[in-house]
Amino acid sequence: MAKEKKLVESITSMEEDFAQWYTDVVKKAELIDYTSVKGCMVIKPAGYAIWENIQHELDRRFKEAGVENVYLPMFIPESLLQKEKDHVEGFAPEVAWVTHGGLEPLQERLCVRPTSETLFCDFYANDIHSYRDLPRVYNQWCSVVRWEKTTRPFLRSREFLWQEGHTAHATAEEAEERTIQMLNLYADFCEEVLAIPVIRGQKTDKEKFAGAESTYTIEAMMHDGKALQSGTSHNFGDGFAKAFEIQYADKDNTLKYVHQTSWGVSTRMIGAIIMVHGDDSGLVLPPRIAPVQAMVIPVRQKAEGVMEKAEEILQAMIRAGIRAKLDDTDKSPGWKFSEQEMRGIPVRIEMGPKDLEAGQAVLVRRDTREKTVVQIPEIPEKVQELLDTMQKEMLERARVHMEKHTYTALTKEEFKKTADEKPGFIKAMWCGCQECEDAAKEEIGVTSRCMPFRQEILSDTCVFCGKPAKKLVYWGKAY
């Protein structure tokens, strides 16, 4: 029993130290490992399988939305990065520079892509000639590098995996439509698949992407009340097109600039899953994204007939389309239970000699720990029911948590008091000027998360300066 306790005890409690709990979970659930390369991580099989499921489901949705996949180089010549002024200012301070190829110095430095707007623009400038070539709706799955000073697994690392979509359109309207379409695609994916409710909205000018005309975002609330920006979609208007000379001959035979967008989500989403759903026993994976949905754990597995029946149950679940596994290692059942819980596997099926005799097994839900005794032939159906219920209830629970920790503030005092005492989102009116936004950050320690699509009018005046209010804004501390 000492060994079993060790696994469980080795996680810090969430309430005690959330940051340490997070670090413990990513290690103990075997999602990542640290490396000799500072700020970079190994994504281990249990972590990568989650990413594969995210990719698979998103890619299917992309393709339905007319997206085609491509691959562009990982290097950007310095002169190319500099073509769009705001963009280079935003990214140049945090890129990694390649200066030598083999034994020789390069004539021009190359940066490792922090994002690929400039490469796509360079490509589109050659590739787009006529209105017939539009729209271009391309995406790539790749890794990018940003030379961050402080890093945390999945949330902020020097290299991370993501997808970046880059599109070119004939009109401003079509570009705006695509920007919103992709944001909604991300939001639906988060809610339907990851069971994470999100606030959909627009970033303020201060918080928007370097070079964008407007940036849209989905913001999720973690268990500790902090916000995690979980996906963004940018409308560039024709700013990049002008910097890179991307023009097309329209039907009337005049040359026009294209309008562009870009949008991306990353392995950060895995961080969101952990911090929204996890508990003091480890990870809790939403069934739709869980690499293993059900784990059969035999009790007294050497007793006659137990392993045979466990294998039979496993095969019945696999036939029913459930991603199931059987833990037939020589560890103790208690140890296996802890491991299954730590890894967040949604349902476990316990079965020992007594169950076998009674023709039954015990199903245990990971999130509520609720136990159900089920006749063996009914297991696949019951497990599927549990998975469906759990998926729904996890979303619901996260939604209640977010709503419970979303506050409103009508005065600066109220705002400050809420921010100091109650972790969560604060809804408050804003005049639209950056001074107030800067004050919120410097004096109160929160940033504007977004101007939600669903606007409300709490009052007529800005919560900070008292001038006429322009927008309702979600504010919060963020990862």
Add this chain to the structure above:
Amino acid sequence: MAKEKKLVESITSMEEDFAQWYTDVVKKAELIDYTSVKGCMVIKPAGYAIWENIQHELDRRFKEAGVENVYLPMFIPESLLQKEKDHVEGFAPEVAWVTHGGLEPLQERLCVRPTSETLFCDFYANDIHSYRDLPRVYNQWCSVVRWEKTTRPFLRSREFLWQEGHTAHATAEEAEERTIQMLNLYADFCEEVLAIPVIRGQKTDKEKFAGAESTYTIEAMMHDGKALQSGTSHNFGDGFAKAFEIQYADKDNTLKYVHQTSWGVSTRMIGAIIMVHGDDSGLVLPPRIAPVQAMVIPVRQKAEGVMEKAEEILQAMIRAGIRAKLDDTDKSPGWKFSEQEMRGIPVRIEMGPKDLEAGQAVLVRRDTREKTVVQIPEIPEKVQELLDTMQKEMLERARVHMEKHTYTALTKEEFKKTADEKPGFIKAMWCGCQECEDAAKEEIGVTSRCMPFRQEILSDTCVFCGKPAKKLVYWGKAY
């Protein structure tokens, strides 16, 4: 018609200039585009979709073989690269070096991974403790960088996409078994899916991978008779384990070194598909790997009922599981035929008003151009039959081509004459010494491709030096 001719005429004939034909095809079939980054390319949707199909099918086979996917950093600290002597000598001259992160110089240079043996070893040294942790059978899909001087799309570029498997085993036997297993997996994939026959064999010491004990390879013959090394699998023995101190506690409680392997295939495979199957009208894609397997091309599409029926045919094929599309653009049918041929789409379905009246359509096979008139309701079944036949016959045709261009040589004179006059493989006996291999390269211009698993005895003596022969070797000029 002028426009249509242009598309076709713009490809150089294969017999006239094979290299130029290749370059023309990759561009005109819209597989790639060149970029501002020297030696790097854009893989466009038509090219990337082939890679996605390769990934999908290989990944499925990997998982059946017990492989788990992971992701390791793209950077290797210089000190780590240097830990295995042969390995660093092989790769250091051709890596790209990152020297600055953001605005500051790095304390230690990082290279962009040319391959990840050293990173996996560093990881395994931390990750493997006991015999219970073995085997580790990990793989990653990623891009790697090698600073090549001369580059060609898909065949040799500074950055390319690949997968690299890296495994650790308790025993030498198990490592050897895995090395061979993965080579056979690659070979079966090439033959069954890409319709490319390959020679399976072992590399000579001169040609083996930097740091490997033995390297196995599959060698394919291109249309011009040259060899393309299409996949390799390496057994490292315990060489890397000793350099990186990767030890495990065995059941008897003694510390032992692990035995390792690595194996990879890359976007080079797309080059092989082009050069094995292509013809003077462009690409010819094996049906199992073709992103689009059948293209419906309406003739006089504005005539009553034509588009409706074309759409109906399309939907019937999609329902039957065929990857089908309909070309409903306003280009002329002749132009569409040329495009479909250039892109290598295996089957086209032509249908105009007269066909509609007769309740039929014309199916045209891309490889033989054979036409079949088919009643409309039978189209899905007939197309599927054509796809199956084509897949089989393409492999058969490539096999006949390879056999026809495989020669034997019993004397050096015969060898030299064959190498000079007949492009292809030469089978000849070899004594096993590197001097003879060097001579073959310097005097005759061929390299040893492999010592095939299926050995034959052509004579008792080395074709070069007359000393006793040890092995039958395939020789050839190679990409």
